Amino acid sequence: MQLDFFPSRTLTFYLARLFVVRIFAVLVMLVLVLMMLDLLSNSGKILAVEGNGETELWTYASLRVPQLIARFLPYSVLLATIITLVTLNQNSEVIAMKAAGLSAHQVLAPLLITAAAVSIISFAFNERVVTRATGTLKAWEGTEYGQIPASPETRSNIYLTDGANIMTAATLNGKGAATVMEDISWYERASGGMLRQQITAKRAVYANPGWRLEDPVRFDVAAAATEALPAIVVGEGLTPDQIELEAVDPDATGFFELARAIDDYEAVGKRTAELRAKWWHKISGPLSAFLMPLLGAVAAFGLARSGQLFVRAIIGMALGFAYFVVDNAALAMGSFGGYPPLLAAWAPFLLFLLVGETVLIRTEE
Template sequence: MQLDFFPSRTLTLYLAKMFVVRILAVLVMLVLVLMALDLLSATGEILTPEGNGQAEIIQYAGLRIPQLISRFLPYSVLLATLITLVTLNQNSEVVAMKAAGLSAHQVLAPLLLTSALVAVISFAFNERVVTRANATLKAWEAADYGPIPKASGTRSNVYLTDGENILTAATLSGDGEAITLSDVTWYSRAPGGIIREQINAQGAIYAAPGWKLTDPVRFDVGSAETQELPELVVGETLTPEQIDLQSVDPDAQSFWELSETIDAFEAAGRRTTEMRAKWWHRISGPLSALLMPLLGSVAAFGLARSGQLFVRAVIGMALGFAYFVVDNAALAMGSFGGYPPFLAAWAPFFLFLLLGETVLVRTEE
C-alpha cells in the first residue's frame, strides 16, 4: 500500500482534469438555465423605462451571472463529484485503483485538491467581481432600471430610524455632508408605532441639522388628505455619520471593507451580529466546495453490478444538499442573534466534515 496521500502524478492529473471538466460543464448548464428563467421574469421590468432595450438586458445578465456563479458553484462541485465518481465506478476504475493499493482517501485526494483550488478561486471571484455586481445591480433595481446616480458610493434600499419615526430612501450617493438621498419617504409615527403621516419626496440633502426634502407631498393618515409642501426638514437628529453606518450593505463590500465596517460599528456601540456572521461566511462559504467530494464519496465505492450505485449516488446528493440547507438555516439564525456569528458560519462546515469522514471511514477504511 502506498504511504503518500496522493496517488501517482499521472493518476492525479487524470482525475483532476476529469473533475474540472465536469465542474465547468455543470456550472455552465446551471447558470444558463437559471439565467434564462430569471430573464423571463425580469425582462418586462427592465424594458419599462423609456430607452431601455437589448443593451440593458445584456447589462442585467452581466450583473446577474456573477451572482449565479457564486451561489451555485458549490452545487456544481457536488453534482460534478457524483458524476465523476459514478463514471469511475461504472468503468471499474475505482476497483482498479483500490486493487493497486490506494485507500479511499487517496482515491479522493485529487478531487479534494481540485476543490481546494476552486474554493480559493471562488473567494477571489466573490471579492473582486460579485461584491461590485451586487452593489451595481441593487442600485440599478432601486432606480427601477433607469439611470443610476453618477455620484460615488451609491447604495440602495436605505432604512433609517429617528426615534419613533422612519426615513427610507431608494438610493444613497455621496458621503459626509454631501450625501444625497433619492425617492425618499418619511413616516411620522405616534408612540406605539402608529403612522400619523407619510411624506414622499423626490430626494433629500443634508440641511445641518436635518434633511431637506425636495418637492415633498404629505399624506395625513387621519384625514386621508394629500398636501403639497413648499419645503420641509425632517430627521434633525440623523447625522451623516449615522446614515453612513446605517446604510451599509454587507453584500456589496469586500472582505476587508466589511472588516473595517464592523470595527466602525463596534466603536459606535452598534449591533454587528449579522455583519460578523456574513464576514465569517465569506470564508466558510467558498470552503464548502472542499466538502463536496467527501460528502459525495459514497457514490465512488461499492460494486457497480450490485445494483446499489444509484442508491449510493442519491445518498451522496442528499448529504450535499442537506449541508446547504443547514448552512442557510444557521446563517439565518446567526443574522438575528440566535447563534454566535462564528458558530453560525462554521458549525455546518465542521459538522458535515466530521459526518463525511465518519461515513467514509466506517464504510471504506
C-alpha cells in the first residue's frame, strides 16, 4: 500500500474536489479585490480621455483580469492547500487517513496531481490569452488610453537607434513593408552626441529605405525654432525586420514565438540572457503551482489539539511566499546577467522542491 500513491479512488476524487473548489474560490476572491484596487488607481486616467466611459473601463478590466489570474494563480494554489489541509486536520480526517495506512505522500498525491493539471492549464492560458491581453493593454497604455488598438499584435513604446540618431514611437502595427508606426519622434544627433534637431510626426510608413514621416514638425536646437515640413524620409538604416526584432516583448510573446525571436537575436550577435531567462520562466512559472501543495503540506500533519496547527499553517505560508521572493530575485539576476538564464528560471523551483521534500520526510515519513 505504501507504494501505491492512489490506494482509494473515492478518497482521491474527494480530496481533488475539495482542492479545486478552494483554488477557484481563493482565486476569484484575490482577482476581484485586486481588480477593484487597480480600477481605483487607473480609472481616473482612463476616464480623463475624451470619449472614454464605462465601456472603456470594462475593456480595461477584461485585459487586466487575465494578467491577475496568471500572476496570482500559484498564490491561490498555496492558500487553497493550507485551507484544505488545515480543515482536514481539524476534522481529524488526516488522522483517519494515516490510521488507515496512508503515508504523508499518499495524502498529498491527489493535491499534487490536481496542482499539476492546474500548471498545464495555466501554461495554455498564458499562451492563448495572457500574452495577447498583455500586448493589447501595453499598446493601449502607450496611447495613454486613447484609441483602443485594433490588433492584438500592436506593440508600444518602441525605441530604435540608427547610428547616433534615435527614433521612438508610441505604437507599431503590421509586419514587413506594411509596418506602420504612430506618434513618432526622430532625434538627430551630431557625432559628439549633441542633439541637433527633433522631428515629430503622427504617423510613419516604410519608404524602402527609411521611414516617411507624415506632417512632420521640426524643432531646430541651435535656432530654437519650430517649423512644419513636408513629408520627409528618416532612418534609412532601419528596416522592418530590425524593428520587429528590437520590438520583442517577452511578456506579450508566446513560448514558441519567443524561441524563434531568441534564435534571430543570437544569429545577429545580440544579447539574449534576459529573453532566455523569461523563456524558461514561461515553463517554470506555471509549474510553480505544482510545488505549492508540497510547501504547504506542513499544515496537514501534527495534532490539531496540540496548539501548533496555526504555527504549522504560518510555516507553510512562509515557505510558499519565500519561494516567490526567491523566484523573482533570481529572475531579476538572470535579466541582469548575474545568473545563467537556465539557473535563474529553475534554481528556485528545484531548491524549494528539495526543501519541501526534506521537511515532509523529516517530520512525517
